[in-house]
Amino acid sequence: MGDPKPEKGTRPFNRDRRRGRIPPFRQGQALLVSWLTQDLLGRARRSGKKGTSSLTPTLFSQGFLTFAFAALTYQEVETTAFLAGNMAFAIVLTLIAMLGEVLGKDRRKADEDFVLTSPIPTFVFNSVKMVHSLLLLLLFHVGLVLAPAILGMWNSGVAYVWALPLVSLLLVGGLVGILASLMELIHKLRGPSALASFTSIVQTFLLSGLFLGSLLGLQAMFQGAQSFPGGRTLLHSLPPYWGARLAQWIVDGRDPGVFAWLLVGLFLTPFLIQGMTSVLPLRPGEGPQKRMRIPVLARLFGVGAADKGILQYTLILLGRDQAYRLRAIPLLGLPVAVVLLAMHAGISEQEIPFFFALVHNLPLAWLPFLLHFVPYATDHEGSWLTKLGPEDPLRTGRRGVLLSFAVWMLRLQFLLFLLDFGFRGFGPALLTSLLGLGLAFTILPFLVASIKELPFSQDPADLKPPELGGGPMLLAVLIPVLALGLEVIPKGLGALLCALLLVVGRTFVARSFRLGKKRS
Amino acid sequence: MSQEKEKKQDPKSALRREFISILLMYVALTVLPFLTGFACSGSL
Secondary structure (H helix, E strand, C coil): CCCCCCCCCCCHHHHHHHCCCCCCCHHHHHHHHHHHHHHHHHHHHCCCCCCCCCHHHHHHHHHHHHHHHHHCCCCCCCCCHHHHHHHHHHHHHHHHHHHHHHCCCHHHHHHHHHHHHCCCHHHHHHHHHHHHHHHHHHHHHHHHHHHHHHHHHHHHHCCCCHHHHHHHHHHHHHHHHHHHHHHHHHHHHHHHHHHHHHHHHHHHHHHHHHHHHHHHHHHHHHHHHHHCCCCCHHCCCCCCHHHHHHHHHHCCCCCCCCCHHHHHHHHHHHHHHHHHHCCCCCCCCCCCCCCCCCCCCHHCCCCCCHHHHHHHHHHHHHHHHHHHHHHHHHHHHHHHHHHHHHHHHHHCCCHHHHHHHHHHHHHHHHHHHHHHHEEEECCCCHHHHHHHCCCCHHHHHHHHHHHHHHHHHHHHHHHHHHHHHHHCCCHHHHHHHHHHHHHHHHHHHHHHHCCCCCCCEEEHHHCCCCCCCCCCHHHHHHHHHHHHHHHHHHHHHHHHHHHHHHHHHHHHHHHCCCEEEEEC | CCHHHHHCCCCCHHHHHHHHHHHHHCCCCCCHHCCCCCCEEEEE
């Protein structure tokens, strides 16, 4: 029995291996294939499924969104507005996807462990990294701009079928370049935790921007730039408008003017930041030691030493966890979006009290959803601390979450009071804020009791969405109705109810899931 | 026997299938706006 016959396609590799080296092209190819496999099939394989991809369904759902957006606008909107609006929509979707998948933290870890320790030449690694990012960007973004490009044919002319994807790809490439180089700079200057904060802030900004921008942008596309908050000046200072002018210059020969120079600046910025990053010395990732203080407001609930510890721990983990921030901040941003939209739409004098009653209670309506995300954390091993504690872990976790959200509700209602004070004056603003607070404190312990898993113990990749029609949904509908109802009762009765709710709520928060209490 | 079959599978075949499904997605995302455009312009 001799050696088995080598399979087709493996001979050159074996020959090179016998000689003790692998050609750079082969190394690059292997790296590219493994990265792409990780990107496209990694999530499914980690959960034990076979052959299901994460990109295809995302591409279809988001491609369908861009199609719907383009279909709404292609018939009656002017060419520049159509191009800019649709490019902006597709670019924001791509940036969100790229930020999460490609420029994410997990990839850095994998690179540090496996790739940087392997004998791959630097130039091969860097070129493959570039090709990989470009390929993913191309695969995703082309899918998103296909529908607007084709519908643009009926809006502006056949030439836009190629001009729109081309300009949009250039623009998104430049923006991803800026983002990636900024991330590199922050990582070098301030360390990984600052990078995580930066990423989540950008992602939040993009998500909220997508929600608000698509609503207001759609209106501006039909009614003109003046109907957009910030008007023509703001819209003209955004890259999608520069891209639209570039596309019109390519196809119709319309002079792009200053916007061409702005685009050149946009493409040069990543190189400039990259240059700065390479010159700067590497600083250690750890910042100065910070002394954490227990919020003064927590004293309202008469917290003991164990409470202080768990409150500090929960506040730190909730504040620092990237996965949580990504889900929670956009949800908290929705009340702000509602206020902005309502201000823009113009509400009458009679509607203002009801409007503020709604705004004060929207955070409470969203609370069940925020609590739903509490068990899921990027550092889901963080729950070991509560598991090792002397108390029942779930009880300890719930106590921490209860106190943290009670403190957050206090802070939030104070901010909303300041906003309300500017519109309605001291008395009505204070009453509505305190009513909202009392209602929140009374309901909060019941909501926290619905947390079935230990806080910060589950992988965010295994997230189970909240049930439709379940408790959280019901509360999200009931709370605004209740808030509107409270606004119609007479002021004297309202003040009495407010005092009662505050006393009951404060007692509930102080006594629920208490630590250090003897139980049978 | 089945193990032997799995061993002989090309490691890139899953990736290839994935690219084909993305390509099909592109086709769907191309046909849909075409149909919409023609239907709304009354040429269909």
